[in-house]
Amino acid sequence: MRESGEALVQRLGISNGLKVLDLGCGDGTTAIPAAKLGAEVLGVDIASNLVAAGNKRAKELGLANCRFQEGDAANLHQVPEAAFDLVVSIFGAMFAPKPFEVAKETVRVTRPGGRIIMGNWIPNDPTLVAQILKISSAYTPPPPEGFVSPMTWGIESNVIERFAGAGVPAEKISFARDTFTFNFPSPPRGARGCIPKILRADHECLRSGGKERSSR
Secondary structure (H helix, E strand, O other): OHHHHHHHHHOOOOOOOOEEEEEOOOOOOOHHHHHHOOOEEEEEEOOHHHHHHHHHHHHHOOOOOEEEEEOEOOEOOOOOOOOEEEEEEEOOHHHOOOHHHHHHHHHHOEEEEEEEEEEOOOOOOOOHHHHHHHHHHOOOOOOOOOOOOHHHHHOHHHHHHHHHOOOOOHHHOOOOOOOOOOOOOOOHHHHHHHHHHHHHHHHHHHHOOOOOOOOO
């Protein structure tokens, strides 16, 4: 996933001094590469363990222009209005339980004329994540009342509705499908132990209210 994060950032037109907010940043898969290109980066994640890991990585790499802090993508009260040229969220803010609030907060902290880029899972596609969720849903109880699936961020009409509620005209919203490749550094049989470990960690994340998330 590190390689995919670097490849994505290379396509975002990052320039020296650009102010970037990475929402649901994890330990810096996209924040760190953006900082390496000269951007002033703030990573925000609800999971304290990943915030600590991100700050540790930035310090070890000597990136004084990259810092991480805890925060909720649906309530960025600690982030001022119109503070960022670019807001990025790659498989991050999609997990917040209040998608309309996420859209409003994302727009609020972006300067006029700035950009918002989200990478979200797409329902019913043939990739690994969608297929795992499709299979697991057949063996799990129904979600609690009011639950909004992260996959709904992969439906274009939902995205338009959510950002329209935040004041973004539909003609300013565009979509592109792409594939992120996970390069696993061992034979396929090695993934048999890795995937259950990740799924268990994500289950604990849900039980803890998102305060502890696994690193990808």
